[in-house]
Amino acid sequence: MLRPALFSAAALGRSLLSSSSALGTCAALTAAVPRWFSAQPSPEEGDRTADAQYTFRARDLLIERSPVQQPPINLEDLKFGTVFTDHMFHVEHVVGQGWGRPAVKPFGLLQVHPAAQVLHYGLCCFEGMKAYAGVDGRTRLFRPELNMARLRRSARRLQLADFDPQELLACLKQLLMVDRSWLPEREGYSIYVRPFIFSSASALGVAKPARSTISILLSPVGPYFPTGLKPISLFVDELNRRAWPGGVGDCKVGGNYAPTIQPQVEAAQRYGTSQVLYTFRESHEHPDHGEFEECGAMNMFFYMEQRDGRRVLATPALTGTILPGVTRDSVLQLASGWGECEVQERPITIAEVRQASEEGRLLEIFGSGTACIVQPVGSLIRANGEVYRTRFSPDDDPAGSLSSRLQRALLDIQYGRVEHPWGVALD
Numbered sequence: 001m002l003r004p005a006l007f008s009a010a011a012l013g014r015s016l017l018s019s020s021s022a023l024g025t026c027a028a029l030t031a032a033v034p035r036w037f038s039a040q041p042s043p044e045e046g047d048r049t050a051d052a053q054y055t056f057r058a059r060d061l062l063i064e065r066s067p068v069q070q071p072p073i074n075l076e077d078l079k080f081g082t083v084f085t086d087h088m089f090h091v092e093h094v095v096g097q098g099w100g101r102p103a104v105k106p107f108g109l110l111q112v113h114p115a116a117q118v119l120h121y122g123l124c125c126f127e128g129m130k131a132y133a134g135v136d137g138r139t140r141l142f143r144p145e146l147n148m149a150r151l152r153r154s155a156r157r158l159q160l161a162d163f164d165p166q167e168l169l170a171c172l173k174q175l176l177m178v179d180r181s182w183l184p185e186r187e188g189y190s191i192y193v194r195p196f197i198f199s200s201a202s203a204l205g206v207a208k209p210a211r212s213t214i215s216i217l218l219s220p221v222g223p224y225f226p227t228g229l230k231p232i233s234l235f236v237d238e239l240n241r242r243a244w245p246g247g248v249g250d251c252k253v254g255g256n257y258a259p260t261i262q263p264q265v266e267a268a269q270r271y272g273t274s275q276v277l278y279t280f281r282e283s284h285e286h287p288d289h290g291e292f293e294e295c296g297a298m299n300m301f302f303y304m305e306q307r308d309g310r311r312v313l314a315t316p317a318l319t320g321t322i323l324p325g326v327t328r329d330s331v332l333q334l335a336s337g338w339g340e341c342e343v344q345e346r347p348i349t350i351a352e353v354r355q356a357s358e359e360g361r362l363l364e365i366f367g368s369g370t371a372c373i374v375q376p377v378g379s380l381i382r383a384n385g386e387v388y389r390t391r392f393s394p395d396d397d398p399a400g401s402l403s404s405r406l407q408r409a410l411l412d413i414q415y416g417r418v419e420h421p422w423g424v425a426l427d
């Protein structure tokens with residue numbers, strides 16, 4: 001298994017950060033570049049592994065099989081995240097008592113106290129990953145240790161109970177094997193895996209959770225955007241913020257997502273867009289100085305030609321307001337390896353993209369995330385009426401666009417068409 005001691009992107013981000021602070025970005029952010037995906041305890045955490053009780057263990061996993069099996073699903077009208085398999089994972093931690101026994105149980109309702117902190121203060125965090133049926137018949141996860149490490153980081157930010165990410169991954173794999181028959185054997189389809197942790201403590205005080213619950217749900221899914229690899233348009237939201245320096249935009253905590261619904265719904269009504277692209281750092285006097293951040297659930301990439309003809313693939317650096325996506329890092333590594341363009345993590349201003357679009361140098365825009373993998377964007381719509389279009393879309397040259405080649409390369413690893421350390425086979 002891969003051991004993500006330190007994410008390569010963190011080092012990349014660090015070098016680019018120093019240049020971004022030179023450009024006038026808040027210098028204090030430089031110090032905040034963290035161990036994004038480190039599965040190892042940081043010095044301030046101390047070495048918890050010495051404390052044998054700090055985690056549950058996969059070897060203790062209890063498997064209780066469901067007496068009933070649901071009828072087969074219809075892949076044609078599978079709506080994302082609405083169908084669930086026969087089983088789920090469950091384990092609870094109580095401060096003072098430690099972890100209970102981890103279990104794979106029949107899928108069913110959770111019982112929570114009405115005063116549970118999660119219901120009042122949003123004390124919850126989650127992960128999103130996928131299991132794929134490989135062309136060789138084997139079940140694969142994609143860089144799952146990164147999701148486990150990120151979940152641990154998010155949980156720590158909310159002071160939920162700590163655990164060993166490798167033990168959770170081992171439990172997750174067993175859950176997947178129990179519900180293996182649910183995995184659609186079809187390209188574009190997978191089981192979406194949703195681990196989550198929340199405070200089940202029944203106390204109305206805003207305080208460290210006395211009880212934490214970890215669960216994992218499995219949901220068979222098809223392509224995320226019904227339009228497939230067709231480019232979508234995004235509304236550039238220059239009013240609402242998704243994240244800010246010193247906030248928790250770099251953690252997958254529930255509180256980051258609830259406030260994004262209203263902007264998304266309003267943009268859909270007004271502009272017909274399915275997603276919102278957030279910006280930051282603009283001012284009234286200089287609206288075009290705003291920098292692109294990301295969507296509510298996708299990191300953003302801009303593929304541009306510079307005036308000298310050189311091609312650049314740029315994405316916002318991990319300065320604390322960007323969620324460090326597993327797909328984002330994979331795209332960066334793949335594109336760097338291909339060597340056909342310069343790959344940069346840095347600020348991307350509205351002015352830069354507008355100019356590139358006006359001069360026909362905005363080649364492609366795409367989002368990245370586990371759900372959609374790579375999603376091409378054809379146009380950006382601003383509230384002032386301006387629309388920035390990309391020069392070529394996968395429609396023009398389906399095989400040739402950078403986004404579709406990246407998508408293909410990732411799918412090849414995920415479905416096991418190529419052997420790669422990122423594809424982790426379970427069976």
Ligand SMILES: *Cc1c(COP(=O)(O)O)cnc(C)c1O
Binds near residue numbers: 323325
């Ligand atoms: C989950 C998520 C992403 C994508 O991350 P992946 O690890 O690539 O799935 C991007 N942005 C936000 C805000 C997210 O929550």
